[in-house]
Amino acid sequence: MVKNVAPLFAELEGRDFYLLSGVEHGMRFSAWVDRDRLPSLTGLTTDEVSYRLERSLKRGLIEKRTIQYEGYRLTFEGYDALALRTFSKRDTIDGVGAKLGVGKESDVYEVSSYRPMALKFHREGIGNFRKLNRERDYTADRRHSSDLYTARIAAEREFDILEDLYPTVSVPRPVDHNRHTIVMEKVHGQELARTTLEEDAVTPVLHRLLTEVSRAYDAGYVHADLSEYNVFVTEDDIILFDWPQAVDISHENADELLRRDIVNIVRYFERSYPGVIPALDPGEIATAIATSNFGEIRL
Numbered sequence: 532m533v534k535n536v537a538p539l540f541a542e543l544e545g546r547d548f549y550l551l552s553g554v555e556h557g558m559r560f561s562a563w564v565d566r567d568r569l570p571s572l573t574g575l576t577t578d579e580v581s582y583r584l585e586r587s588l589k590r591g592l593i594e595k596r597t598i599q600y601e602g603y604r605l606t607f608e609g610y611d612a613l614a615l616r617t618f619s620k621r622d623t624i625d626g627v628g629a630k631l632g633v634g635k636e637s638d639v640y641e642v643s644s645y646r647p648m649a650l651k652f653h654r655e656g657i658g659n660f661r662k663l664n665r666e667r668d669y670t671a672d673r674r675h676s677s678d679l680y681t682a683r684i685a686a687e688r689e690f691d692i693l694e695d696l697y698p699t700v701s702v703p704r705p706v707d708h709n710r711h712t713i714v715m716e717k718v719h720g721q722e723l724a725r726t727t728l729e730e731d732a733v734t735p736v737l738h739r740l741l742t743e744v745s746r747a748y749d750a751g752y753v754h755a756d757l758s759e760y761n762v763f764v765t766e767d768d769i770i771l772f773d774w775p776q777a778v779d780i781s782h783e784n785a786d787e788l789l790r791r792d793i794v795n796i797v798r799y800f801e802r803s804y805p806g807v808i809p810a811l812d813p814g815e816i817a818t819a820i821a822t823s824n825f826g827e828i829r830l
């Protein structure tokens with residue numbers, strides 16, 4: 532698991548970030564950044580580089596490897612620290628609070644701003660990397676750099692999609708993004724999977740959900756990972772979240788993925804509310820989705 536870097540953020544000094552940024556920059560060109568290149572990459576003197584390397588290593592923000600030459604690379608913690616620094620400079624956030632959730636591919640924290648927000652650190656690829664546990668292999672080295680890269684691409688993608696969908700579709704309001712992270716509105720609710728709906732709310736909630744799926748489709752996207760874990764239920768509505776894997780409706784598998792999303796949700800309702808959902812006419816589902824261009828999707 533990636534450590535929460537927020538508690539050590541206060542210990543970090545401006546020049547620690549010069550060092551981290553220099554390593555980040557160097558990683559565009561090689562998996563391990565040669566120590567000899569760091570003074571020019573960071574604008575720090577050789578002595579200062581040594582001092583900052585030591586501080587960053589001790590805090591787990593970078594890793595060192597000595598094969599052929601002495602090289603350094605950012606850890607996910609170091610990448611997190613750089614993103615936090617950027618958000619704090621931009622006044623997007625002014626503090627990091629409790630963990631809101633851990634997904635398979637992210638860590639989400641509450642952050643303070645003019646009001647509470649959610650900060651999602653993307654971690655795509657990291658699990659597989661750990662399983663391989665071959666950190667010394669060339670492939671694993673490349674893998675690491677590409678994990679940071681993959682996480683960054685996923686965050687950019689999720690942010691762009693949220694910007695496209697909000698406010699037409701019920702999704703968290705996107706606020707800012709940087710590197711592999713996004714800041715969005717904090718949702719006050721709980722996942723559908725953890726919610727027990729009142730009997731008379733079951734059908735309306737399912738309808739709301741299908742309507743939002745349909746609106747997202749009209750706006751150009753299929754969620755492609757829709758389940759009871761990626762839907763929040765708030766006091767008076769539902770919110771669809773977790774969008775990085777969403778596909779364009781022009782994608783060749785879009786209709787198949789849409790069908791899978793809908794089936795996942797409907798099956799969940801059937802399982803969880805057996806007394807209520809069998810009464811739901813498949814035609815009703817069809818009506819709920821017919822308001823869009825779903826076309827020939829069959830359940």
Ligand SMILES: Nc1ncnc2c1ncn2[C@@H]1O[C@H](COP(=O)(O)OP(=O)(O)OP(=O)(O)O)[C@@H](O)[C@H]1O
Nearest residue numbers: 631632633634635636637639649703716717718773
């Ligand atoms: N905007 C938000 N407000 C409050 N909590 C949130 C918000 N976004 C995410 N969370 C919490 O963080 C958890 C993980 O978020 P999300 O599902 O986006 O990540 P993920 O790693 O992609 O998930 P998955 O395991 O589905 O792949 C959620 O289940 C939820 O509890």
Ligand SMILES: [Mg+2]
Nearest residue numbers: 634760761773
């Ligand atoms: Mg999720």
